[in-house]
Amino acid sequence: MLSETLAADLRALLGDSAEVRDDEAARKSATKDFSWVSPIIHNTIPRTLPDVVVTVRTVEAVRTLARFAHERRIPLTARGKGTSNYGQIIPLARGIMVDFHELSGDLVLDDDGVVHGLPGTTWRDLFAFLEDTGREPAMFPTTLNSTLAGSVAGGAGRPGSIEHGFNHEGFVQMLTLVPVTADAEPVTLRYPDTTPHVHAFGTTGLFVRVGLQTVPARERTAVFASVPDLDAGAAMALQILQLRPPPQILAVTEPELAALFPEDPGFEPGRTNLRAVVDVANAPVVQEIVERGGGTVTGARPDAVRYLATLINNHTTVRAKAKRPELYHVLVRGNAILGKRALIAEAFEDATVQLEGIRGRGARASRPGSSRRTATTPWCTRAWTGCAPRAWRWTARTAGSCTPTCRRGGRLRTATTPWACSTPANCRGSEDRPSTDRIGTNGPCPVPPPAPYARRVSIAVPIDDLAKTAARYGFAYLVTIADDGRPHIVAVSPQVRDGAVVVGDLGRKTRANVAARPAATLVWPPTSAADHSLIVDGETALSDDVLTVTPTRAVLHRPAPAPTAGGGCGSDCVELPTASGRG
Structure with a gap:
């Protein structure tokens, strides 16, 4: 499809403003990401290699490349640092891979609290820039060596989303993109006009500058707790979600999955673990909620705030598969099975589960002065299992409503079971256990079976x-x-x-x-x-x-x-x- 002289043509065209490589090692390296965590994606997306990899160093190089690709009808695929989980950096039609990681820096914080930077800037560099400003990003990705443009083009929810919503809801305040057109004239957009281009995987244009909302920096701590079981932890987490300000990170993990994490004094072996990143002033409130629910706080460490970001989202899957490669994960978004651990067991007998807080009720957009409210989807439930599912299987969510669906054979139905997240008074246990197994504060709880x-x-x-x-x-x-x-x-x-x-x-x-x-x-x-x-x-x-x-x-x-x-x-x-x- 492409001329054998493509690499030579690009070198002559771009000069020192970009590096052009067409060797096999560079082409293979450019398509490496983390999509291997999903056996479905890994086994179905063609592992197509680009014809050339162009690492751009200037905005003008991006414009020149866009004009060149438009004239010759050559497909372009954008890449940041390759931390994506869903195969979006793998080219489907060869062409040119545009690597942005060297187009970085030029950070500026404006009077509206929006921080601007070049697309290849890493989040680690962004945090270093903001350190002495009294500001912090309203949200941040769980991988700090990812790039600003990569996380905007391929990310959605992240630490901070409980309070501030998703990327497209005001966090991305400004974008400058280069369209693949005859003149490749850059276009600068401001929120809400940025919305269609966020989480679009670079298909609407090549990002050359990004502006993200910051907020006043707050002092936070990471709270670790040991709780009776997943349902009890879910009940506590629902209360923690109501704190003001809301938690930055919130997760509940069953012991089988937590055992695959790095050893940490905050994890009590054999017990379900609750983790929350909260304002320091809210830490005693979290402790009260945990103890009232039959749990114990096992630690509160300000130095573990960033660490907890590596124990949510697909980091959890990566850590789990590193020790047990046969595991795969199923993601359920919404409240349908919160507090209903027995339902998960019916579908995946040997599953181990993590609940993650995604957004609080009525999360506000991050735009200054905005009172716009966003739709509410407080939780994601991830079940890691190595066995075949039984009966009805949680398989998908309906776009827009985030309603989980179930499939059995060729039949599909909507999962409407509400999340009920509490346990009997003074008792610990789950509804799938016999009533005589419930343990109260003074011994077994005499909960009789239902009567007619x-x-x-x-x-x-x-x-x-x-x-x-x-x-x-x-x-x-x-x-x-x-x-x-x-x-x-x-x-x-x-x-x-x-x-x-x-x-x-x-x-x-x-x-x-x-x-x-x-x-x-x-x-x-x-x-x-x-x-x-x-x-x-x-x-x-x-x-x-x-x-x-x-x-x-x-x-x-x-x-x-x-x-x-x-x-x-x-x-x-x-x-x-x-x-x-x-x-």
Whole structure:
């Protein structure tokens, strides 16, 4: 397809502004990345080599190369440092590989807190530049030797996304790109016009300058904790997600997978591990959440903040496969299986799981002064397994809604199981274990098996006990009434403070509903078939996007067991009065 004189033509055209190589070693090295972590990608993408590799050193060299490629109809593939995981640097049609790693530096921090740099600048160099400025990137990739342009073109969520959203949601404030056209005239775009070009793998143009949002630097620490099991850790993590400011990194890892990590005093062998990077002031709050859930904080180390970034995302897969090459990973995005460890076991019998916080509810874009809210997808669940899946298998997510789907044979269905993240009061265990295996603070918990239900009963909850009762549950549904009289239901993570229920990060419809009709209901779903739902009715007050619900009634509710010969409904029938005195 290409002339045998291509390399010679490019050397003559570009001179000292670029290095041109066409030897086999350089061509093979340029296509090395980390896509080998996925057996599907590794075995299906053709390992095509480029005809030549051009390492550019100036922006003008990029323009000259783009004009040349346009004139001769030669495909271009952009490369940073080759840290991608999904094969995007592998050329599908040979052509020219454009290597940007030498086009680096020229860092500038402007008055709006946007840091600008050339595309091949590494994140390690960016952090060094910002060290004495009192600023830090709103987000950063887990691989610090990756380039700015490479992470923008190929990345999405990362440390900091819990608070600031994804790359395309205001973090990338400026892009200058060179189109592959006859004149290759650079185009400078500012957010939100940058959005279509982020995470597009360089297919819309060649990046020659990048501007990223910074924020005031904060003092953080890395908290390690040992927790009873994955579901208990998920319940704690949901509470940690509500901290303000939110955690920068949050993950829960089962012991089998944590055993494949480097040895660290923060990991207790044989126990599920929770890790969080939080503001120093929030570390005692994390400890309280962990201890309340039956866990133990095993360390808090400021020097481990960057280290924890190497134990999430595909770093986890790389570390796991280094010791057990037969493993592969399945990624489930969204809340569908949070707190439902037994569901994973049904699909992957020998899986070991890591939960990763991706974004908090209502994460804000990083643009200064922006109040735009982004869609909410707080979690990724990764299951590493070496066996064939059984029955329904978690296979994909629906674009836009991030809804996981399940496949069995040729049949496809949507996975709608909500995440229920708590365990019985004072007990530790998971729902897939017999009730006699649950261990409470004073020994085994006598949790009876579900009884046949014939009627419904309500157990009232005193307001003084509401906080303790709600702590058993991981999330709730907030029910408001729309203008047409229909209920509007959203999942929330409420907190009980001073006898009131506080809910943050509300959607537009919910805010409109409570403004017009202040009555609302919160429903915490049961954590098992034998458990109760917690239902709280109340009057609402909305202030600065925070909803305060003052309870008028609070009950534990479930279908009642079939009546006994003596009649009545036994100990289930207990009413808990509220402060208003209404039953």
